[in-house]
Every structure is written in C-alpha cells, then in structure tokens.
Amino acid sequence: MNYSQxxxxxxxxxxxxxxxxxxxxxRMKMALNEVYIEHYLSQQLTREVxxxxxxxxxxxxxxxxxxNVGMQEISSLLAKRIV
Incomplete structure (x- = not known):
C-alpha cells in the first residue's frame, strides 16, 4: 500500500x-480488520490473498x-508451492 491508500x-x-x-x-482494531478484509476481498483470488x-x-x-468457489479450488491454491 502506498501513502494515499x-x-x-x-x-x-x-x-x-x-x-x-x-x-x-x-474498536479500532476491529475496524481495521474489517477494512483490510474488504480490501483483500476486492482483489483477485490468489494464494497470498x-x-x-x-x-x-x-x-x-x-x-x-x-x-463463489469450492473448497477444492482453495485447497489447490494453498497447496501450490513456488520452488
């Protein structure tokens, strides 16, 4: 994230x-978690996200x-390792 974000x-x-x-x-900790979750949900589905x-x-x-994906797709993304 840059300064403006x-x-x-x-x-x-x-x-x-x-x-x-x-x-x-x-309250601030809960609010920050919610804002970060919204930010990550707006991104494309990747292992890091x-x-x-x-x-x-x-x-x-x-x-x-x-x-709108299945558990198998999430598991396959998490199982991939970059070597």
Whole structure:
C-alpha cells in the first residue's frame, strides 16, 4: 500500500470505529480488520490473498461464498508451492 491508500484505509477505519461501542483501541482494531478484509476481498483470488484473509480471521466458508468457489479450488491454491 502506498501513502494515499493507507490514509484512505485509516479514514474508513476511524469512521467505522466511531460507530462501535467500548474501548477505543478494541474498536479500532476491529475496524481495521474489517477494512483490510474488504480490501483483500476486492482483489483477485490468489494464494497470498487467501493467506492474508485467514490471518485476519476470515473463515474458509466466507471466502468460498464471496468468490463463489469450492473448497477444492482453495485447497489447490494453498497447496501450490513456488520452488
């Protein structure tokens, strides 16, 4: 991400965090995760995108549903190793 994309991401996260209740740091962490997930979902399905989504806490089921693919396709992408 470049500077303008990071700035835009933070703007979205802050506005989303203001809608939540509770501790600010917890709200901001949840909002940032949601904004990052939206960013990765807007990209093409690749191994790196799947790994980043899984690290952010997104489930296989939600990935399958969003990209309209089967579990076998996701597994085959994750199984590929670049040598």
């Amino acid at each position: 990071t700035k835009n991401t933070m703007k979205k996260a802050v506005s989303l965090a203001k809608q939540f209740d509770g501790n600010w740091s917890a 799947i790994e980043k989504l899984l690290l952010k806490g997104m489930s296989f089921r939600r990935i399958k549903k969003h990209y």
